[in-house]
Amino acid sequence: MQRSLQPELLITFGKSIISKHTKLFLRNLRPLEHWHIQEAGSVADTFQSLTKVIRCESKYFFKIFSIDQKEKDFDNQKKENFLRVWQAEEHRTILSIKKYFDHQHFSELALIKEFISSLPPRCNLHLANSMAVRYANFIGLEAGNKGIHVYANRGTSGIDGCTSTAVGHALSNEVPNFLITGDMAFFYDTNAFWHNYLLSNLHVLLLNNHGGIIFNMIDGPGNVPERDEFFVTKQKLTAKHLAEEFGFEYLHIDSLKKIKSSLKDFFTFDDKAKILEIESSQEENKEAFEKFKKQIKSGYGT
Numbered sequence: 001m002q003r004s005l006q007p008e009l010l011i012t013f014g015k016s017i018i019s020k021h022t023k024l025f026l027r028n029l030r031p032l033e034h035w036h037i038q039e040a041g042s043v044a045d046t047f048q049s050l051t052k053v054i055r056c057e058s059k060y061f062f063k064i065f066s067i068d069q070k071e072k073d074f075d076n077q078k079k080e081n082f083l084r085v086w087q088a089e090e091h092r093t094i095l096s097i098k099k100y101f102d103h104q105h106f107s108e109l110a111l112i113k114e115f116i117s118s119l120p121p122r123c124n125l126h127l128a129n130s131m132a133v134r135y136a137n138f139i140g141l142e143a144g145n146k147g148i149h150v151y152a153n154r155g156t157s158g159i160d161g162c163t164s165t166a167v168g169h170a171l172s173n174e175v176p177n178f179l180i181t182g183d184m185a186f187f188y189d190t191n192a193f194w195h196n197y198l199l200s201n202l203h204v205l206l207l208n209n210h211g212g213i214i215f216n217m218i219d220g221p222g223n224v225p226e227r228d229e230f231f232v233t234k235q236k237l238t239a240k241h242l243a244e245e246f247g248f249e250y251l252h253i254d255s256l257k258k259i260k261s262s263l264k265d266f267f268t269f270d271d272k273a274k275i276l277e278i279e280s281s282q283e284e285n286k287e288a289f290e291k292f293k294k295q296i297k298s299g300y301g302t
Contacts, residue, residue, distance in 0.1 A: 107288035128181035
């Protein structure tokens, strides 16, 4: 089935992408042509198939490109068939995700699913580095969520500045701003709150598994004896006292039954910033994430 999804032409613009799986997919099933649209500067060959760089604005390119797309007969039928194959696989994946969450257990992933499904139609969503952005990338937004603008502080894969970026953005606009962050990124950047301005439009969803869980999941750091001390960096902090210091409202989740009621309060905006903290074990979260990926793979037409 994957071979039938191989594109003849790949058109890209902007920066690199988050998903390692998508990168590997397009590297393994290389298109015949890969065009990248960029006005100036060097271009990275992300998918190892770059054939042409088009120097213009992406919106200008797609406006011109869409004008002359009226081929008939065989060529047009090929495009329609290719689109239907992609749509079928997307539908299959959506069903697999739904099946998984029909029997969910308490985990960070379950909370992220409920959270993303409950986002208001117009807001900014900031995703801190590591598991926060991975969870959100797997869950995804639906096609109708055009008013939700997503920002991810990937950069050089560091946790510094994730909270500061969200705080600065919240101070510059009046729409609801949300940050999904892990405990390591959150506590590393707590000085982001050290100022004299109100943050009533910023709500922080804190995934506290008391360490860097990603290092229990990836090759290399996950297989060395120094993992817990130098990579995972286990810690015992919670955000309760920090919220009190800065005058934020604090909500806490430690069970599945608390998720819906806590999210209802979390999505209510008043005159204070809010922190919703979920405390959970790394082992349970790792198991939930691995089962989730297996569920998607089992439903995929390989």
